[in-house]
Amino acid sequence: MTKLPLNKPNLSTKIADVNFDSYILNASGPRCTTETELHNLGQSDSAAIMTKSCTLVAREGNPEPRYKALPQGSIQSMGLPNLGYKAYLEILPRLTQYNKPIIASISGLSINDNVEMVRAFQQSAADLLEVNFSCPNVPGKPQLGYDFEQTDKALAAITKLGDKPLGIKLPAYFDFNHFETVANILKKYPVKFISSINSIGNTLVIDPETQSPVIKPKAGFGGLCGSYIKPIGLANVNAFRELLPKEISIFGVGGVYTGTDAFEYLLAGADAVQVATCYQEQDVNCFTRIKNELAQLLASKNYQNIDAAKGQLQLL
């Protein structure tokens, strides 16, 4: 019997009113630091070009080994290696040729750093700004997103510097009080999107053979990524989708390897998903594959577009 071709669903989506051709893009993290890597993303099926989180001055990052692939993900403590924000300001105009959204990721080591960089990127070729409140890997620097007073203070300072949509990359939360507290802080400011979640900070993987941690920085404490953290990402996306107004878009991040993973984030209410460890391990072809898998899955369930399936989580 001939199999009838399924109608190809439309995977386009919107984040903060900016059009994205598809639901799947890279996360700030792997393979988005150098100009070459950013051009590779431009030429790929990633729906956007997201930069590595930048700091005021260039950083080499933490000592090696600082990344270890694990059976179902990875642990890393990169320590924000990046070219410094001025280099990205120069690179971004050369990325506009790809006609897809450019997202500048910013990770100041202080509120003043963030103010300086957000002000500069508000005048840049970036379409959206993602401010990272959740890097766990800079020794001596706590994750801003776990300090609610500082989060409030930082948002007050960085959300009044221009009209480009600004969003925040959040750490994972594990308590309903925390979801509510953070949502209430976000609602006070013109935050246009959140990216949820960053790696789960300060985890420890030990190799029993060598009796050592598998990474060097911070005595082996690093961010856990990949499939291990998908249930946590799904819970955070779903909780924030319930608590935040629809005008605040949500990027789901954490453990997206397949179209099914992307679909689960869609059911939880995400407006798009970002891919980190899978992109590190498989390079740009992963965007095409995940896109095709998601399209096929949606078609098999008779969903014609992203909005039709968004938030369709069926509670038991």
Ligand code: SIN
């Ligand atoms: C890193 O560079 O250490 C990872 C970035 C992050 O966790 O935000």
